[in-house]
Amino acid sequence: MIRLENLTKLYGSFVAVDDISLHVPRGVLYGCLGPNGAGKTTTLRMIAGILRPTQGRVLLGGDDVHINPLSAKMRLGFIPDRPFVYDKLTGAEFLRFVAGLYGQEGDSVERRIAELLEVFELTSWKDELVEAYSHGMRQKLIISSALIHRPECIVVDEPMVGLDPKAARLLKDIFRQFVERGGTVLMSTHTLEVAEAMCDQIAIVQHGKIVAAGTVSDVRRQHQAGDASLEELFLKLTGGAQVRELVEVLGR
Amino acid sequence: MKQPSLAHVLQPKWRTALQRLREERASGGTGKLVILAIVGGLFWAGVFGVLYKILKSLRAVEELGPLIPGKILGLILLSFISILVLSNVITALSSFFLAKDLDLLVSAPVDWLRLYLAKLGETLLHSSWMVALMAVPILAAYGVVFKGGVLFALYAIIAIVPMLILPAVLGSAVTLVLVNIFPARRTRDLLSIIALGAAGGVILLFRVIRPEQLARPEGFRNLLDFVILLRGPTSPFLPSEWASQAIMGFLRHELDPFPLVLLWTTAAAFVTLGAVLHRALYAQGFTKAQEGAERFIRGGWWRWTVGSLLGWLPVAKREFVLKDIKLFFRDTTQWSQLILLAVLIVVYLFNIQALPLHRGEPVGFFYVNLVSFLNLGLAGFVLASIAARFIFPAVSLEGRQMWLLRSSPLDLRALLWSKYWVGTVPLLVLGLILTGLTNALLEVTPFMMIMSLATMTGLTLAISALALTFGTLYPQFETENAAQIPTSFGGLVFMMATIALLAGVIVSLWQAVYQYVRAVYEGRPVVIDAWMFLWFGVAAALCTAATIVPLRMARRKMETFEF
Structure with a gap:
């Protein structure tokens, strides 16, 4: 379970996240949508304990991330949008290192590493330095590292960026199975088809605030959008006029 | 197609530098600037003062006149040029082959000459700025002692600039050739060769020049032999000698344009040859450098x-x-600095060994102990420079991966603990070896040996803690090259704090050591009394405080990091 209570983040006078409250129960795949700079990544990084909120709190399975960080983080797997990993470690070494951070070692970890590398088709690359990996391979490695300690919640920022269609499909299946077994996934994405196909519930974020939340049908109903597609709904809520202007400029 | 100007190719670099300055100023950087100016000014004044005194007294020796100062300048410039070649080779590897902007520049329609000149300029600037700054007080001392006048400043610049260009071209060319010879990013092998070359070069340099001769004029059969040695060029084919001749000629008012012409024409010829070599080999070398890294690693x-x-x-x-x-x-950019470290230690031990100490008792005993004692400060300073290179950047280097560490349940104390001991253990081994070997060379008494080793242990623990803490207080998360991190403002503050600690510990210990040396010198029995215990206690307390307090500060700072 992930719960955000009045979460606010200020950078100087700039309000990046503005009093967001959200509850993602167990067994739900929740999508966070919004235009660039809306505050999605900042929110996810506060959930992962990387940024400290200016106000409000984050609870992971009942533990406050900033008051009780170690037990809260044991429940979490975080997948960032930019796959920065240690270039000079091999894939297997990196996964072993991450398992160690969660206090895990021994044969069970080795088996888990082999299993994850196999699933993401990285087995033949396991003894190569990460610097030789492509963007997509790094992304797969980071996803593996987030799963290595069998977390209860996964927080993922733009999961599909850089993945080939096969890996993207695989990830969708993994997330779906994860929530069916009682896990919680909160993901941010720009890919509206992905959100529509995968998410049980969504929140649309604009200027650091949630402007709509619920199932896609709920959001349609709330905003009297009839049977509009998620894309139309998204553009309506986040300023579609700008898109039309852009199309005109490019069409000249 | 009209090619972009060189300034345009370099635009991202200087714009970034300007922006950093603006950001520094906006975030209250004026204080930093003042501290930098004060420390820099004090350092310059110190170097200037010492050299001024030496030159003044040497100039007064009638028979030798400006011969010894000329020789000293030649040696200084020669050591500069050897440091420059080495640092240019290492810098050229990142600027020509590993830098992040290369993909953009190589894929853009920028011609080879502009790319070469831009990257050569970048290499020159990164590897030479420190040497150039160091040269300022040295040349100023020469200018003042020999009454060079205002024009001397301009003349010195004209003489020194080609001396910076030559090693940059040479270093870049050596790197270019090595990258072409070694298959696909085998930088490890490549740098092993550079390491061997550097170590061999330093030993050869000392054997050829034998600088210790200058300190022992009594070793010559007569004054004439000594004067002949002084008059002869140290190394007639090296640009450092030409620069030294040009500068001393101006100062002696015997203006001879030949060395200057030689310097500039050689620099121009080197740049031309470097460009030709670049045109022939760069594309192939760049491709090789991009090919898969070292593949299978047996971790x-x-x-x-x-x-x-x-x-x-x-x-x-x-x-x-x-x-x-x-x-x-x-990581090549990190471990390759071990080469510089090895060279530093060779020079250090060589200097101690060359000291003319054991020539007679009892003066020898006093000086041996004095040197052994002062050596603690010097060794501490060497350890501080090493800590600045290897421990100071430790937290900064985690920057891009901090998302992983902060989102995992890793206790920050464990992180700090690991960083501290990974840096401290090798530093401690090195410190003890350096002190032990130096004391063995000096043949000190067991009392001094034990005292030195204990002090070195305390100092190393504190220096590591200070390096890690200042690296945490002033992190450089966005840097491309680990070797550039210590040259930041935080690195300077760390060095200042360490020097203050060294001074405190040395002054405290001196109270106790002086009593010991005096007792032995006067033939009295050595009594370890409350006074000695008090000062040993003060030194120990200083080291303990300088270890514990900074580490706590580092932990608190780390908790506030945001990414």
Whole structure:
């Protein structure tokens, strides 16, 4: 379970996240949508304990991330949008290192590493330095590292960026199975088809605030959008006029 | 197609530098600037003062006149040029082959000459700025002592600039050739060769020049032999000698344009040849550098050795230490600095060994102990420079991966603990070897040996803690090259804090050591009394405080990091 209570983040006078409250129960795949700079990544990084909120709190399975960080983080797997990993470690070494951070070692970890590398088709690359990996391979490695300690919640920022269609499909299946077994996934994405196909519930974020939340049908109903597609709904809520202007400029 | 100007190609670099300055100013950087100016000014004044005194007294020796100062300048410039060649080779590797902007520049329609000149300029600037700054007080001392006047400043610049260009071209060319010879990013092998070359070069340099001769004029049969040595050029084919001749000629008012012409024409010829070589070999070398990195890595070796040794540690700490060691030895920009370290130690021990000390008792005893004691400060300073290179950047280097560490349940104390001991253990071994060997060379008494080793242990623990803490207080998360991190403002503050600690510990210990040396010198029995205990206690307390307080500060700062 992930719960955000009045979460606010200020950078100087700039309000990046503005009093967001959200509850993602167990067994739900929740999508966070919004235009660039809306505050999605900042929110996810506060959930992962990387940024400290200016106000409000984050609870992971009942533990406050900033008051009780170690037990809260044991429940979490975080997948960032930019796959920065240690270039000079091999894939297997990196996964072993991450398992160690969660206090895990021994044969069970080795088996888990082999299993994850196999699933993401990285087995033949396991003894190569990460610097030789492509963007997509790094992304797969980071996803593996987030799963290595069998977390209860996964927080993922733009999961599909850089993945080939096969890996993207695989990830969708993994997330779906994860929530069916009682896990919680909160993901941010720009890919509206992905959100529509995968998410049980969504929140649309604009200027650091949630402007709509619920199932896609709920959001349609709330905003009297009839049977509009998620894309139309998204553009309506986040300023579609700008898109039309852009199309005109490019069409000249 | 009209080619972009060189300034345009370099635009991202200077714009970034300007923006950094603006950001510094906006975030209250004026205070930093003032501190930098004061420390820099004090350092310059110190170097200037010492050299001024030496030159003044040497100039007064009638028979030798400006001969010895000329020789000293030649040696200084020669050491500059050897440092420059080495640092240019290492810098050229990143600026010509590994820098992030290369993909953009190589894929853009920028011609080879502009690319060469831009990257050569970048290499020159990064590897020479420190040497150039160091040259300022030295040349100023020469100018003042020999009454060179205002024009001397301009003349010195004209003489020194080609001396900076030549090693940059040479270093870049050596790197270019090596990258072409060695297959696909085998930088490890490449730098091993540079390491061997550098160590050999330094030893050869000392054997050829024998600088210790200058300190022992009594070793010559007569004054004439000594004067002949002084008059002869140290190394007639080296640009440092030409620059020294040009400068001393101006100062002696015997203006001879030949050395200057030689310097500039050689520099121009070198740039031309460097450009030709670049045109012929760069494309192939760049491609090779981009090809897959070292492929299969057998990480098992570290696991069986260091991993087994650390078996008693909790898994998170053990994995962290292992990770840090692997990253260090696989990152060329980090471990290649060990070459500079090896050269530094060779020179250090060579200097101690060359000291004319054991010539007669009892003066010898006093000086041996004095040198052994002062050596503590010097060795401490060497350790501080090494800590600045290797421990200071430790936290900054985690920058891009901090998302992983902060989102995992890793206790920040464990992180700090690992970083501290990974840096401290090798530093301590080095410190003890350096002190032990120096004391053995000086043949000191067991009292001095034990006191030195104990002090070095305390100092090393404190220096590591200070380096890690200042690296945490002034992190450089966005840097491309680990070697550039210590030259930041935080690095300077760390060095200042360490010098203050060294001064405090040395002054405290001196109270006790002086009593010991005096007792032995006067033939009295040595009594270790309350006074000695008090000062040993003060030194120990200083080291303990300088270890514990900074580490606590580092932890608090780390908790506030945001990414």
